[in-house]
Amino acid sequence: MTSSPRVLIVDDEPNMRRVLEIMLARRGYRTLAAADGLEAWERVQEGGIDLVVSDLRMPRLDGIELLRRLREAKLDVPLILMTAHGSLDSAVEALRLGACDYLLRPFDVEALELAVNRVFASRRLLQQNDFLRSEVARAKHGLVGISSAMQKLRRQIEQVAPTRTSVLLTGETGTGKEVAARAIHDGSERADALFVPVNCAAIPAEMLESELFGHEKGAFTGAVKHRVGKFELAQSGTLFLDELAEMPVALQAKLLRVIESGEMQRLGGNDAIRLDVRLVAATNRAPQQAIRDGRLREDLYFRLNVFAIELPPLRERREDLPALLAHFAQLQRGAVPSAIASDVVEHLQGYAWPGNVRELRNMVERAFILAGTQDLKPVHFPLDVGAPVVTYATTDHPPSDLRLEPAVEALERSLIAAALRDSGGNKSRAAQKLGISERSIWYKLKKYGLGE
Incomplete structure (x- = not known):
């Protein structure tokens, strides 16, 4: 009905x-x-x-x-x-x-x-x-890069975009899963309708159900008026569920029923609402591990995993750094590539990029603040969140210091700093992203002098 x-x-x-x-x-x-x-x-x-x-x-x-x-x-x-x-x-x-x-x-x-x-x-x-x-302020960067990994990604998007198929995007935090989801929407017959993103990790669990399905007035304490949920907003368009594995498992069961039946009810409502929504979901967790950990329902995974796309981390597409730098510089100030000193790319090539493309975008924004009216130079890109990690895959020679402990500590420091940035400084959420306890993250923050 x-x-x-x-x-x-x-x-x-x-x-x-x-x-x-x-x-x-x-x-x-x-x-x-x-x-x-x-x-x-x-x-x-x-x-x-x-x-x-x-x-x-x-x-x-x-x-x-x-x-x-x-x-x-x-x-x-x-x-x-x-x-x-x-x-x-x-x-x-x-x-x-x-x-x-x-x-x-x-x-x-x-x-x-x-x-x-x-x-x-x-x-x-x-x-x-x-x-x-509300979406105007959100970054809508394109799929930038000439690497083989990016060429493969574009081919996959071109294949699946015109269909009605559900898509599951995987990849590390900051690799551009929302950018890929928008590209899928823009390449589909639904491009004239809304693309509605929902970050399941950023919304408190007790509010997420109402955010997705809406509610009637009086459905719960604080529901002072009727509210349209994201599913209804996305009618005839695309709903992007980011960080799917952070959604409460009980709500995943309801989501599966909605997907299977093609209809939903608002909280506190009795009327079924027929849906015409394409679903694109994403997670930065390995799906099979998330299933074993009890974070992701296996039946929901199989229902969404009709067409899977894995986004490559930035460290595996370093040849795209010049294009990405020029792109983010253009977005920031309308700057031309010549405003970036040639040795900036060399300065950044050996960095591990734990925050991926998102980290680079933020780094460019900060560099413009530091540079003022000057051209961007290596000094404007301080890599102080952790020592750059150079892997065997990116150099012809192994590092001179082969001791394991300093390398592990440097990588750990970088990952903790990236998790803090992605979580807006929220230490509890950063610990969750890293898969460690709050007690552990407080110890490591003190150990590495982070978050002070």
């Missing part, structure tokens, strides 16, 4: 209420009725009303006063006013208070249908615009 909007019809004439109910029900809307503004006010406060169609003149509480109460209570419920006794003053007052439309009786079916459809089309557009405005 597909959920349709619920319209409250308010009129003191029983015959008119019945006629309006029939007119709207035949066009797929669910209807309720109230005999006057006071009864309507009580029904609206109960929640679940998507639109009010109200007469202007009624006993106890008229349409204008009903509209005034809605606005004073900051209840975001649209209202269409109808009247057989229209005047310029009443129309102006209604529109000033935020009425969506003002219909003069007698009106035909098409006029009412047009007014109601216009309200819901406008509401949908506002929801999408609000979401898009």
Whole structure:
């Protein structure tokens, strides 16, 4: 069953209420009725009303006063006013208070249908615009690089993008899984609809279900109004579930049911909502290990893992460093590649890049701050988060110091620093990313002089 909007019809004439109910029900809307503004006010406060169609003149509480109460209570419920006794003053007052439309009786079916459809089309557009405005500040970098690893990645995206297939992206933190997911969306027939990303690790577990599926007013403490979830926002588009293995296992079971059935319910709601959403999921954990650790349901993994793409770490595509540097410099200041000294790339080549492309992007931003009006030079890229790690795969000669302990400590220090950056300085979350206890991370932070 597909959920349709619920319209409250308010009129003191029983015959008119019945006629309006029939007119709207035949066009797929669910209807309720109230005999006057006071009864309507009580029904609206109960929640679940998507639109009010109200007469202007009624006993106890008229349409204008009903509209005034809605606005004073900051209840975001649209209202269409109808009247057989229209005047310029009443129309102006209604529109000033935020009425969506003002219909003069007698009106035909098409006029009412047009007014109601216009309200819901406008509401949908506002929801999408609000979401898009929140996305404007997000980086939308392209797939930059000429390495064989990047060429393979582009081929895989070109293969799967035009299909309806679910995709599972794997790879280390900062390798660009959201960038790849956006490229899949942009290359699909859904490109004109929304791409909706959800970071499952960044949202508290108790809020994630509501974030995904939305809720009705009163569904839980603090649910003061109806809310549209990310699944509904992504209708006809793509939903990107990042850090899937951080989603609570119980919620993974519900997600699997939604994927299998193709429909969902809002929290506190009873109506099933049919979905047309493409899913792209990602995790920085090895899926099979996450399954063994109890972090990822095996049945959900097999359902999403129809087409798997592994994103390469930056240390395995070092030949892309010049292009990436120029790209991030262009994004930061509109700088041209000549604004980067030639020895910067050489300076960065031996670094282990535990934070991958995201770390490089942040490093370029910091370098511009340090450089001011100067060209970017090696001194503006301090590698002070840990000694650069040079592997046998990237040099013709092994390092002169073959002792294991200093190399391990240097790598550990780099990984801890990267985890702290990715977690915004949150030590508990950094410990979770590293797979160690909070007690361990506090010990290591003190040992390496980090986080002070």
